Amino acid sequence: MPPGLKDVAARAGVSIKTVSNVVNGYVHVAPATRARVQAAIEALGYVPNIAARQLRSGRSGVIALAVPELQLPYFAEIAGLIVQAAERRSWTVLIDQTDGLAERERNLVAGLRRHAIDGLIFSPLALAGEELALRDGTPMVLLGERIWHGPADHVAIDNTAAAADATRHLTSLGRRRIAAIGVQDRPSAVTAHQRLAGYRAALTAAGLAVDPALEMPAEGFHRADGAAAMARLLDADDPPDAVFCFNDLLALGALRTLLSRGVSVPGDVAVIGFDDIEDGRFSTPTLSTIAPDAPRIAQLAVDLLAERLGDGPAAAGAPRELRVEHRLVVRESTAGTAGAAG
Amino acid sequence: MPPGLKDVAARAGVSIKTVSNVVNGYVHVAPATRARVQAAIEALGYVPNIAARQLRSGRSGVIALAVPELQLPYFAEIAGLIVQAAERRSWTVLIDQTDGLAERERNLVAGLRRHAIDGLIFSPLALAGEELALRDGTPMVLLGERIWHGPADHVAIDNTAAAADATRHLTSLGRRRIAAIGVQDRPSAVTAHQRLAGYRAALTAAGLAVDPALEMPAEGFHRADGAAAMARLLDADDPPDAVFCFNDLLALGALRTLLSRGVSVPGDVAVIGFDDIEDGRFSTPTLSTIAPDAPRIAQLAVDLLAERLGDGPAAAGAPRELRVEHRLVVRESTAGTAGAAG
DNA sequence: AAGGGACTATACAACGTTGCAGTACTTAAG
């Protein structure tokens, strides 16, 4: 029903191939011909059929982005930024939600969509290390963890250093009993492990003891988990005077518990999170956090993929690891000032 | 490079079409043949080429979802739910972010991706009414507004009634000076208009005067807009004793302003929002709100699309309008209890 | 015993596009 090259060719009085040449910007087309074809294209409202193009060329112009959960504000932000970056290369982004399920992630890696996508940007949650090796040749860029010598290209901040920065901020404020919320046992929970490592390192560096009672596990990284963990900390014998939460949602949950119990923040307990999501800028009190350079992460991920996709010389080669900067953002939850209830 | 029907056929010693029949679950294939083909498929790791299938059948198995902004938690939630609902029909969802830009929305409606998608679920922000008529035949389901006699299928809650419910909740608490935050002038801002209408209707029904000074405009529907509007309300001569915010983010922004100025919520000012996003369950105080039945919205939208796509009898026919229920959710910001600072 | 139907399997064409090979004409160089 919609017009094809054939229809345009008929109307412009040229061959199908010439129309194709015009569409693809082939140089050796006479200006007059080009104009005539253009006119026909516009008159008929011709749009190239992507399926046919893909069938012929093997390229779909679609890349997939797989994230654990779109409702986590951090991933929503990253997704938006990647879509923008991809748009500049006129790529379409297919967003896949894994819900952190190992099976879903394995399917992706095994090449579930295979023919449909040119590349994959993947933020793994359940999988790590060797399991991430892509079976088919689809280029992949990993996001968000620092996996040394991993099987694929990789963009991440230095999680361990960032966690240490957050913890050091708390020690520099004179806090001595600093808890961590978000510890996870699963061997694949690389993020949690790295942030825990950074936390411990900073404690040790400040001459503080590592106390297992202060390392609170969290099932997920949601507000509810943070709120529950904070409650357990407060109910314990020797409650903390500061908390480093492994992401902002945990921190917001913790804040909720603290405030509803009348604990002053940061007076009695200082709180710092991780991610710098928008919510943290409007919570009461506003939330100190570690801000990864998300726009740069998105841009680099897309650039890396483009490099692999380019048929140029740099297409092959060993996996690359790109580090992105992060900043410590100090707000009320550690620095004080505004109406922090007590 | 990846195997095709041809390769499987060769290995199984049957014709290409027979393999195709097995893949598509055609009934009249002898069990022995079917088994042999299945074995070949698994041995070779055959995966159907979607592009070729689409080229042949015209169907891509992909539907698009276009929302204003993924970072708005309400849309992130809807997106997740739609992806789930689509998965049950083994459809893939392509998520498009319009940023509320009229041009981007017009492109979509004009059929930008045309061949690539089987249908479109669209939550318009800048466009309304006639402009939404789809040029090509791609089925479309509209989300989130109540456009009477619109050009396409449509799933929505009764915005006006819901806004009236929220406002009535405030009047029933004895509040007399009730402000609204989120008013928008643009004729296409249908949501804002309808919520304003419901607000006014409920005021009138309660015997209260409509006071333009209490109807606060908001550029966007973000926290910052709510915070700013609330500040202006508090600085005015006769501040309100309750606020109905047109979405939860505005309400959370308003809460932030109220608390940082030491105004008691709900003691001095009661606050209610709209959407029931997760944040509102963990804010301080927790946020009363109107909860649309989001899972049902998602399910119905996908079902409607499926109906149009089915080559069955119900495929054509006049646009349908489906109404989804909503509930009033009363939490601390209007009902009191927990540690609402004062 | 003949006819009809259900079952099993196949061959061929087409979907719309692009790579490759090739033709005809023009211009510049020797």
Add this chain to the structure above:
DNA sequence: CTTAAGTACTGCAACGTTGTATAGTCCCTT
């Protein structure tokens, strides 16, 4: 004036799949 190089355009085949048409086999009915 011939030859080579470049320009402008065309035709054919192929990408991998599925719908239609067809043919052969077997069993059941009349």
